Amino acid sequence: MTLTAPTRTMTAEPGSGATVALRNVVKTYGSMQALSGIDLELAPGEFIALLGPSGCGKTTALRALSGLETIDSGSILIDGVDVAATPTNKRDIGMVFQSYSLFPHMTVLENVEFGLRMRKVAKADRRERATEALEMVGLGAHGERFAHQLSGGQQQRVALARALVTRPRVLLLDEPLSALDAKVRVQLREEIRRITRDLGITTVFVTHDQEEALAVADRVAVMRAGRIEQIGTPEELYATPANPFVADFVGLTSRVPGEVVDGAVVVHGVRLPLLGEHQENGPVLTYIRPEDVALAAKDDPGAIPVTVVSTSFLGSLRRTHFLLPDESLIAAQHAVDEHPVVGAPAFVRLKQSAVAASPRS
Structure with a gap:
């Protein structure tokens, strides 16, 4: 799908959310x-972005912020005012859900106007603002169409325009891209990031897709079992995960047995720096990123004998899985012109990058 560049923008100062x-x-x-x-x-x-597995509480947190769920205790503040007891329609929040929820009997323009009509905005003003919002999402020429005449990506753009047209102080996005195909997802997530940045809207984006979260968010909160395990920039989460759960959930990792010895972890004879707080000496599972594993020659220092299990061409790189001597699997990312043969013996080496680890019995 080709994006149409917007010809007008809704007026807002960056950071005005x-x-x-x-x-x-x-x-x-x-x-x-x-x-x-x-x-x-x-x-x-x-x-x-609120990121985590199903059932971790990310959607509940979003619904609590929106007012669609009442909370048992605590406070929810917007511009310093506790809105925990304030109805949803009084919180000045825009929401976009996974389902587009467009009215089938209304045109695109009428769908976008709906929130303004409920607010008793004059017809001429709401028509102008709805048209402006549609142009922002690249659908200025589609105002007279109906939902069934649009693709899934276009329908979600209409839902986004409908949320933005009221000029909310806060925008909440609940898995808005999960029903779309991969290419449209990437296009639309980039458009959402551009639009929210241009408008300066404070935004909370719920997703279980870690690539999506890392690509668009200023910060990411990784959740598990109703708690936030870590919050930080995408770079911080990836490079310095606070614990093994974050290391395992954010990005690709291989779980490889190792041993903590005096503040470092030894994996197949290679001593690696250890992330996080000091751990007692003993057996651990280490979490190793594929970019920290390199193909090696037999006589390279620290070379580990392995067997090639699978290899995949991914365009700009190749990812290969190897079987280690302890029967665990380890993945490596390497140049596409290196061609490991499935079933053949090979050697890898571990780069001196800090790794997360968790105790094992």
Whole structure:
């Protein structure tokens, strides 16, 4: 799908969005605690992604912020005002969901106008603002079409325009791209990032797709079991994960047995720096990134004998999986002109990059 460049933009200063804070937010469903004291703060215009596996609480946190879920305790502040008891329609929030939820009997323009009509905005003004919002998402020429005449990506753009047309202080996006094919997902996520940056809207983006989160967010909050395990820039999460869960969830890793010895971890005779707090000596699982594994010659220092299990061409690089002597698998990313033969013996070496590790029995 080819993107149409917008010809007009909605007026806003970068960073003009609201400050947002969730402080010690708790939400339970019966005996299950969906949010266990969440603390999260967003600066004006900041774009934060909530990332985690299904059931970790990221959508519950978003719904609590929107007012679609009541919380058991804690506070939700927008520009310093606690809105925990404020109805959704009074919070000045725009929302985009996974399902487009467009009215089938309305044209695209009428769908986008709907929120303004509910706010009693004059017809001429709402028509102008809806047209402006459609042009921003590249659909200025589609205003008279109906939802069934649009592709999935176009329908989600309409949903985005509908959320933006009210000029909200905060934009919430709940898995908005998961129903789209891969190419459209990449295009639309880049458009969402550009638009929110241009408008300065404070944005919370929920996704289980770590590539998506790392690509668009200023900061990413990695969640598990109702808690935030770590929050930081994409670079911080990838390079210095706070614990093995983050290391394993963010990016590709291989789990390889090792041994902590005096503050470092020894993996197949190679001593590697250890991330995080000091661990007691003993057996661990280490989490090794594929870019920290290189193909090697037999006589290279630290060469580890392996067997080639699989190899995949990925365009700009090749990813190969190897079987180590301890029967664990390790992945390496390398140049496409290196061609390991499946089933053949080979050698790899581990780069001196810090690794995360967790105790093993």
